[in-house]
Amino acid sequence: MSQQIWGNPQRWDAAEWQSEATWADRFMYIDPYFWSYFGVALALATSIIGASWGIFVTGVSLLGSTVKAPRIRSKNLISVIFCEAVAIYGVIMAIIMIGKIGPIEDIPTEQNGINVCYTYALYCGYSLFWTGVSVGLSNLICGIAVGVTGSGCAISDAQTPETFVKILVVEIFGSALGLFGVIVGIIQCSGATFPKVCPSA
Amino acid sequence: MDLCVFGVDDGYAEAIIRGLRASFLTEAQYQQMKNCASIPELKSFLEETDYQNCLQADNPQIPTSILRQRLKKKLADEFEYIEAQSTGTLTKYLFHLRCRFMIDNVVNMIEGLKNKIDIEILLSNIDPLGWFPEIKNIKVLEGDDYSSLYRDVLIDTPIGVYFMKFLEESIENLHENRTLNDIQNLFREMKPEYIRTSLKKMWLEDFYSFCESELMPTSQEALLELLKFEADFKTVQVIYNSIGNRDLNTAAKIITTRKQLCPTIGNLYPDCEKVYLQAMTLDALREAVKGCDNYRDLLKDAPDPLKREEFNVQTKTLDDIMYDDECRRYALSFDGQGSYGVFYAYLKLKEQEIRNIIWLAEMISRKLAKNHPGWKKIIIPFSHLGK
Numbered sequence: 209m210s211q212q213i214w215g216n217p218q219r220w221d222a223a224e225w226q227s228e229a230t231w232a233d234r235f236m237y238i239d240p241y242f243w244s245y246f247g248v249a250l251a252l253a254t255s256i257i258g259a260s261w262g263i264f265v266t267g268v269s270l271l272g273s274t275v276k277a278p279r280i281r282s283k284n285l286i287s288v289i290f291c292e293a294v295a296i297y298g299v300i301m302a303i304i305m306i307g308k309i310g311p312i313e314d315i316p317t318e319q320n321g322i323n324v325c326y327t328y329a330l331y332c333g334y335s336l337f338w339t340g341v342s343v344g345l346s347n348l349i350c351g352i353a354v355g356v357t358g359s360g361c362a363i364s365d366a367q368t369p370e371t372f373v374k375i376l377v378v379e380i381f382g383s384a385l386g387l388f389g390v391i392v393g394i395i396q397c398s399g400a401t402f403p404k405v406c407p408s409a
Numbered sequence: 410m411d412l413c414v415f416g417v418d419d420g421y422a423e424a425i426i427r428g429l430r431a432s433f434l435t436e437a438q439y440q441q442m443k444n445c446a447s448i449p450e451l452k453s454f455l456e457e458t459d460y461q462n463c464l465q466a467d468n469p470q471i472p473t474s475i476l477r478q479r480l481k482k483k484l485a486d487e488f489e490y491i492e493a494q495s496t497g498t499l500t501k502y503l504f505h506l507r508c509r510f511m512i513d514n515v516v517n518m519i520e521g522l523k524n525k526i527d528i529e530i531l532l533s534n535i536d537p538l539g540w541f542p543e544i545k546n547i548k549v550l551e552g553d554d555y556s557s558l559y560r561d562v563l564i565d566t567p568i569g570v571y572f573m574k575f576l577e578e579s580i581e582n583l584h585e586n587r588t589l590n591d592i593q594n595l596f597r598e599m600k601p602e603y604i605r606t607s608l609k610k611m612w613l614e615d616f617y618s619f620c621e622s623e624l625m626p627t628s629q630e631a632l633l634e635l636l637k638f639e640a641d642f643k644t645v646q647v648i649y650n651s652i653g654n655r656d657l658n659t660a661a662k663i664i665t666t667r668k669q670l671c672p673t674i675g676n677l678y679p680d681c682e683k684v685y686l687q688a689m690t691l692d693a694l695r696e697a698v699k700g701c702d703n704y705r706d707l708l709k710d711a712p713d714p715l716k717r718e719e720f721n722v723q724t725k726t727l728d729d730i731m732y733d734d735e736c737r738r739y740a741l742s743f744d745g746q747g748s749y750g751v752f753y754a755y756l757k758l759k760e761q762e763i764r765n766i767i768w769l770a771e772m773i774s775r776k777l778a779k780n781h782p783g784w785k786k787i788i789i790p791f792s793h794l795g796k
Contacts (some may be wrong), residue, residue, distance in 0.1 A: 265416035272424020344741055356412055359420065360746050363427040367743070 247340030247402025255298020256345030262355025287358025346389025510539025631750030640675030
């Protein structure tokens with residue numbers, strides 16, 4: 209349990225932990241590795257949910273309008289590519305974030321050292337979690353936006369060929385949203401690495 | 410939110426409609442059709458448009474009725490394809506749309522049977538959009554027993570529920586000591602137009618309540634407006650046709666007929682109901698509808714129904730004015746995504762296009778002069794969009 213790895217062994221023992229610890233204590237001692245891996249999963253999974261949502265919405269309209277208007281086939285695959293890009297953003301962020309996670313080799317024994325070590329680890333864990341949230345949610349919504357616009361693009365291209373390029377501009381602006389998420393995410397997790405060796409107080 | 414999930418079930422069907430929308434004939438093509446000198450020329454022109462496959466098997470001098478059957482069969486096949494690709498609410502919705510054509514078919518068959526036309530000819534003339542398997546069962550049993558036809562055969566059809574309501578309403582209106590003979594006479598004497606209008610009114614109301622209860626908000630936005638407008642048109646038409654109608658000689662009869670035939674949905678009901686039920690001249694009708702929409706402008710140019718005998722090919726009748734406005738609205742409904750209105754609009758506009766082609770075919774086959782006013786009587790879908 210966390211208080212045996214990280215906590216102050218003199219301050220609490222098992223029985224006291226059960227009776228004296230508050231909810232704030234329990235929250236504080238959720239393992240930083242839990243936070244960091246959860247962040248990685250969020251970044252990856254929600255980006256891919258957004259991208260796949262976009263692809264299925266676009267793909268359906270593309271298939272249907274191609275039945276009677278085969279000329280739109282190749283042009284409108286661009287919408288699918290834009291949605292795919294959103295998933296790639298998620299994968300890139302996840303890889304960057306995984307690179308920052310690693311075990312701590314040398315945990316000190318005295319109380320001060322342990323506290324310092326834990327603080328660094330917590331900083332890293334929280335940072336990666338919220339990076340995952342910001343990247344994942346922005347890619348989710350971006351994927352949906354590009355997908356719905358892409359389906360509108362396919363449909364209106366089948367109806368009136370001149371509208372294709374205009375709607376593509378809307379899609380480009382939509383896909384920029386995912387890029388914003390990635391940029392902020394990279395800055396957010398740039399300083400956060402699990403320390404290999406605990407820094408001294 | 411329904412835009413995000415519309416694609417799951419109905420995206421494919423809607424996208425097919427969008428592709429089909431590009432196949433409507435343009436103004437330039439109508440102009441070329443008008444310049445055709447004979448039916449074979451018209452046929453070869455049509456074979457270059459989207460209609461190519463359906464006319465290949467016929468000889469060039471195709472009679473107009475066969476031409477109409479072929480064009481309608483093509484529309485029916487397209488619609489069947491879309492219905493086959495749809496699922497859930499959309500299938501129910503598309504089936505509902507077809508009930509309107511089923512009503513037409515059944516009324517035509519009953520009329521034909523009354524006039525002792527051979528049943529094979531009747532079956533070959535039905536509108537293919539309104540085909541349903543039970544239509545082969547419609548025949549009159551011995552003794553001209555129409556009531557059993559209504560009771561046993563028609564109840565099983567998909568539109569049986571409308572017939573039941575219609576019968577209940579008509580039987581109610583008979584006097585107290587009605588006998589079996591009276592009922593028989595009722596069915597025999599009933600005018601087909603009256604039956605048709607009543608059934609279509611019931612269908613429209615049923616369809617409206619279906620749309621209100623089962624569709625998503627994006628679809629409702631477009632459809633409920635279109636349906637209300639159609640109901641208002643029906644109301645105005647009923648009143649217009651009943652002004653100066655020779656069959657309705659008493660005021661009470663006029664009011665009961667109007668009440669039976671006017672739909673109970675739409676912008677005109679119930680606000681203007683009292684006023685339009687009493688309207689006995691065109692001006693009174695204009696007064697009654699002046700509060701709603703642009704109906705006043707539409708009725709401004711309508712010819713006076715009391716002078717019905719003076720109508721000729723040149724007068725723009727109320728029907729023409731209404732079709733014009735209707736087509737404009739249906740064309741507008743193609744401007745939104747994720748709505749079921751496009752299916753309805755496509756059906757109506759394609760019907761209008763078929764009517765146009767048949768009208769032009771008739772004009773060409775009669776070899777009328779090019780300055781005959783009849784050439785201008787076609788209403789081109791999407792023409793107001795300037796394409």
